[in-house]
Amino acid sequence: xxxxxxxxxxxxxxxxxxxxxxxxxxxxxxxxxxxxxxxxxxxxxxxxxxxxxxxxxxxxxxxxxxxxxxxxxxxxxxxxxxxxxxxxxxxxxxxxxxxxxxxxxxxxxxxxxxxxxxxxxxxxxxxxxxxxxxxxxxxxxxxxxxxxxxxxxxxxxxxxxxxxxxxxxxxxxxxxxxxxxxxxxxxxxxxxxxxxxxxxxxxxxxxxxxxxxxxxxxxxxxxxxxxxxxxxxxxxxxxxxxxxxxxxxxxxxxxxxxxxxxxxxxxxxxxxxxxxxxxxxxxxxxxxxxxxxxxxxxxxxxxxxxxxxxxxxxxxxxxxxxxxxxxxxxxxxxxxxxxxxxxxxxxxxxxxxxxxxxxxxxxxxxxxxxxxxxxxxxxxxxxxxxxxxxxxxxxxx
Numbered sequence: 562x563x564x565x566x567x568x569x570x571x572x573x574x575x576x577x578x579x580x581x582x583x584x585x586x587x588x589x590x591x592x593x594x595x596x597x598x599x600x601x602x603x604x605x606x607x608x609x610x611x612x613x614x615x616x617x618x619x620x621x622x623x624x625x626x627x628x629x630x631x632x633x634x635x636x637x638x639x640x641x642x643x644x645x646x647x648x649x650x651x652x653x654x655x656x657x658x659x660x661x662x663x664x665x666x667x668x669x670x671x672x673x674x675x676x677x678x679x680x681x682x683x684x685x686x687x688x689x690x691x692x693x694x695x696x697x698x699x700x701x702x703x704x705x706x707x708x709x710x711x712x713x714x715x716x717x718x719x720x721x722x723x724x725x726x727x728x729x730x731x732x733x734x735x736x737x738x739x740x741x742x743x744x745x746x747x748x749x750x751x752x753x754x755x756x757x758x759x760x761x762x763x764x765x766x767x768x769x770x771x772x773x774x775x776x777x778x779x780x781x782x783x784x785x786x787x788x789x790x791x792x793x794x795x796x797x798x799x800x801x802x803x804x805x806x807x808x809x810x811x812x813x814x815x816x817x818x819x820x821x822x823x824x825x826x827x828x829x830x831x832x833x834x835x836x837x838x839x840x841x842x843x844x845x846x847x848x849x850x851x852x853x854x855x856x857x858x859x860x861x862x863x864x865x866x867x868x869x870x871x872x873x874x875x876x877x878x879x880x881x882x883x884x885x886x887x888x889x890x891x892x893x894x895x896x897x898x899x900x901x902x903x904x905x906x907x908x909x910x911x912x913x914x915x916x917x918x919x920x921x922x923x924x925x926x927x928x929x930x931x932x933x934x935x936x937x938x939x940x941x942x943x944x945x946x947x948x949x950x951x952x953x954x955x956x957x958x
Contacts, residue, residue: 578609578629585784587774591709591731596633597782598626605652605778608735612707614641618726618735619778620655624662627655637666642706643674643693646737646778647720648681649753660691675704677715677722679754698724711735716767718760719746720753725767732773734787739763740775742783742790745797757802758821764795765823799824809835810842817845822853840869844876851879856886874900874907881913890917908932 582592596609604623610616615635620626620643627637637659645653656674660666670692676685678697688695698704700715704726711726716739726735738746739760748755772787783790802824803812809832816825826849832842847862863880866873881896897914900907915933918926928934 578626578633581608581776581782585774585782587784589731591728591733594707594709597776598629599781600651600779603651604655605649605738606776606780607655608776609635609640610707610709611635612709614707615639616642616644616706617655618644618706618776619646619652619737620659622651622654622658624655624658627659627662637663638669638671641672642704643672644704644706644711644724644726644735645674645676645680646725646735646739647723647753648676648684649720649738649749652737652778653684656688656693657691675713677724679717680722681753700724714766716763718748718755718757718763720749720755721759722753723763727770727772732771732787733776734767734770734772734774734791735776736767737778740767740791740794741777742775742780742786744780745794745801757798760798761795761821761824764791764798767791768795795827799828803828808832810839810845813842813845813849817849817852822849825849826853840866844873847876847879847883851882851886854886856883859883860887874904874910878909878913881917885913885917885920890921893917894921912936 578596578598580593581595581597582588584597585592591610594611596611598607598621600606600621604621604626605619607621607626608618609630610618617640630637640659643656645656647653660670673694673696674688675696675698678699680697685695685697698713700713702713703710704713705711709728711728714725714727716723716725716737719738723737723739725737725739727733734740748757748760750756768788768791772791773785775783775787775790777783799812799816802821803815807815809828813825813828813832816828826846829842829846829849832839833846836842843862843866847859847866850859850862860880860883863876863883866876867880870876877896877900881893884890884893884896894914894917897910897917900910901914904910911930911932915927915930915937918924928937
């Protein structure tokens with residue numbers, strides 16, 4: 562994991578357990594009942610939630626953390642639940658230290674550990690051997706920790722088993738290493754199944770949520786900056802993909818070429834924020850919106866481009882497709898006809914016109930278009946071959 566050296570200079574950096582409510586000056590039941598211990602190189606941040614029993618989100622990898630808990634009047638047997646954001650040692654091995662480090666604790670062990678089903682097999686076996694109740698999660702569940710309900714979000718990318726825990730009433734995300742302030746966790750491809758494309762998917766999902774506070778696996782807590790921290794992580798992932806110095810529009814073209822359309826749109830919008838009248842960016846935005854299945858937004862983008870460049874054939878075709886996506890087939894036909902008037906041999910225009918005719922119930926007219934006829938015949942042949950193969954598989958012949 563790459564971390565910004567300035568984290569240790571953050572005023573929220575602490576070397577002892579601190580109350581989250583006091584630390585952030587935000588008082589609500591969750592924050593007032595949660596203690597935070599800043600991690601370091603070999604141990605993650607640890608969060609302890611108090612209630613009728615105590616719960617840990619990531620027990621870290623530092624036995625001294627639990628010695629300090631004793632000083633606070635919280636003996637290990639008070640801990641009844643542990644939620645792991647992923648199976649890396651710096652986040653998970655504290656669960657082992659709890660049993661190994663405190664004589665007699667194992668004899669009274671009654672702790673449920675939550676982790677993703679794709680978590681390390683060795684870790685799950687070790688936890689069960691020590692007497693823990695291991696509950697494997699998929700994502701989408703709700704778990705209760707010390708009286709507080711958390712939504713479980715599967716966030717693969719850094720590791721295949723990444724989880725975040727979201728507390729909706731306070732709009733707080735316990736993010737593990739998926740989202741970090743002023744840093745970005747690398748995909749652990751060799752050991753833990755991390756993948757950059759999964760990482761994009763996970764952070765995109767988080768960007769759609771209402772996140773005000775991020776309580777990360779490393780670094781200081783980010784109160785009232787949740788959405789910004791998530792967006793900065795997304796930006797960092799894109800930079801990792803296309804290169805730190807790559808211009809926004811060039812990066813967007815590369816991303817679109819690889820099918821990373823949401824990421825391409827993110828970079829297009831950055832290009833337009835820097836230069837709003839960039840017609841090349843507007844053109845690419847219209848095409849990407851079409852491919853994303855957002856025809857109304859695409860239509861508006863095509864209109865902006867065509868107002869400045871009314872002779873762009875590709876924009877006419879794109880606008881026609883957007884109109885088809887909105888069910889406005891007759892309007893789309895007028896655009897395809899306009900293109901074919903100037904480019905009668907355009908296969909692309911013939912195919913799109915044929916699709917519009919077909920969707921209006923005019924198949925015979927559509928089949929008069931050579932390019933559509935070929936496309937229709939090829940697709941029909943492929944579909945018939947698929948159905949024949951399925952039938953053979955069913956009969957075993």
